[in-house]
Amino acid sequence: MIPRLLGTPKLVDGVPSIISAGHPFVVEGVDARRAKKAIAVLRAMDGTRTVDQIARSARTEAAFVHSLTSALDHVGLVRDERTPEARAALDVLFELEDLANSLLYESIYRNAFWHALLNETDTVPLQVFHGMAIENYHFLFRESYFDAPALNFPASTRARGLMNQFYGEEYGHDELILKGLSSLGITREDLADTIPLPQTMALCNALAFWARYEPVFFFSTLGILEGKDITIDSYIDACERRGLPAGFVAPIRAHANINMEGEHGSLTRALFEHLPPIDARGVLQMRARTRLFIQLYDGFYTGIWNYYSGSNSLLRRLSTLVDAS
Numbered sequence: 001m002i003p004r005l006l007g008t009p010k011l012v013d014g015v016p017s018i019i020s021a022g023h024p025f026v027v028e029g030v031d032a033r034r035a036k037k038a039i040a041v042l043r044a045m046d047g048t049r050t051v052d053q054i055a056r057s058a059r060t061e062a063a064f065v066h067s068l069t070s071a072l073d074h075v076g077l078v079r080d081e082r083t084p085e086a087r088a089a090l091d092v093l094f095e096l097e098d099l100a101n102s103l104l105y106e107s108i109y110r111n112a113f114w115h116a117l118l119n120e121t122d123t124v125p126l127q128v129f130h131g132m133a134i135e136n137y138h139f140l141f142r143e144s145y146f147d148a149p150a151l152n153f154p155a156s157t158r159a160r161g162l163m164n165q166f167y168g169e170e171y172g173h174d175e176l177i178l179k180g181l182s183s184l185g186i187t188r189e190d191l192a193d194t195i196p197l198p199q200t201m202a203l204c205n206a207l208a209f210w211a212r213y214e215p216v217f218f219f220s221t222l223g224i225l226e227g228k229d230i231t232i233d234s235y236i237d238a239c240e241r242r243g244l245p246a247g248f249v250a251p252i253r254a255h256a257n258i259n260m261e262g263e264h265g266s267l268t269r270a271l272f273e274h275l276p277p278i279d280a281r282g283v284l285q286m287r288a289r290t291r292l293f294i295q296l297y298d299g300f301y302t303g304i305w306n307y308y309s310g311s312n313s314l315l316r317r318l319s320t321l322v323d324a325s
C-alpha cells in the first residue's frame with residue numbers, strides 16, 4: 001500500500017489527531033510517548049511512499065506504521081495511491097485489435113481460400129463460392145447459440161443493452177443466406193439434413209464457450225466477426241467477378257449491408273467503452289485467447305477451401321453419414 005492521509009495531522013493536547021474536512025479525529029491507542037512519532041508517520045503518508053519507506057523516514061518500526069495505516073484505512077482516512085494494475089477496457093481493446101490485425105495479416109488474409117479468391121478468382125471452383133455460403137449459413141443459423149449466453153452480462157447495464165440490441169438485429173440473418181442458396185435449388189429441408197464442417201462447428205462452439213464463461217473476451221471477437229464485412233465484401237466482389245447470378249449474390253450482399261448500416265463492425269468498441277477495467281493477468285489471457293480465436297477463424301476459411309475445392313459433395317448430408325456409419 002502507498003497511503004495518502006486524507007487530512008492534516010496535528011497534536012491536540014498532546015494527542016495525535018487528524019483534521020479532516022474541518023473535523024478532528026483522534027488517533028486512539030497511541031501512548032503518549034509515541035505521540036510525536038505518530039505525527040511523523042502521518043506526515044509521511046503523502047501518497048509517495050510505501051509503509052516500509054514511511055517507517056524509515058519516521059525512524060520507527062514498520063509494524064507500527066502498518067497498524068496505524070490499517071486502522072486509518074478501516075475508517076477511510078487513507079487512500080491507496082498504488083498505480084492501478086487494471087487498465088481501461090477500451091485501452092486493452094486497442095492492444096488486442098493490433099494483435100488481431102497482425103495475426104489476420106499473417107494467417108487469414110493469405111490462407112489458401114483468400115489467396116485463391118482474391119488472386120485466382122476465375123479458376124476458383126464454383127463449389128467453393130457455394131460452400132462458403134453454406135458454411136456461413138451454418139454459422140449464422142447457430143449465432144443465437146453463441147450470442148445468447150452473453151445477453152445477461154451483469155457488469156455493465158449499457159453493455160448489456162447494446163448486446164441485447166445487437167442480438168435483435170442479428171436474428172434471422174441465416175434466412176438471407178438461405179435465400180441465396182435457394183437460387184441453387186437448395187432448400188431449408190436440405191440444409192436441415194446437413195452438418196457443418198468441423199472447423200465451422202469448432203468456431204461456433206468456441207464462441208459459445210467464451211460467451212458463457214469469458215463474455216468480455218467474447219465481446220472482443222464481435223468486431224472481427226462483424227467487421228468481416230471487409231472479407232464478406234471481398235467474397236461478394238469475387239462472386240461478381242466470377243459471374244455468379246444475382247439471385248445468389250444479392251441476398252448475401254443484403255446481409256453485408258445490414259452489418260454495415262448497423263455499424264456492427266464497431267460494436268466491440270461501443271461495448272468496451274462501458275466495461276470495467278481489466279487487470280494485467282486478464283490482458284494476458286485475452287491476448288492468448290485472441291491467438292486461438294484467429295486460428296479458429298483461419299481454420300473456418302481454410303476448412304472451406306480444403307473441403308469444397310475438391311470433388312466432395314456440396315451438401316454433407318446427415319442421412320448419408322448415418323447410412324455410412
Ligand SMILES: [Fe+2]
Nearest residue numbers: 170173255259
Ligand atoms: Fe448478421
Ligand SMILES: [Fe+2]
Nearest residue numbers: 170226259264
Ligand atoms: Fe451483423
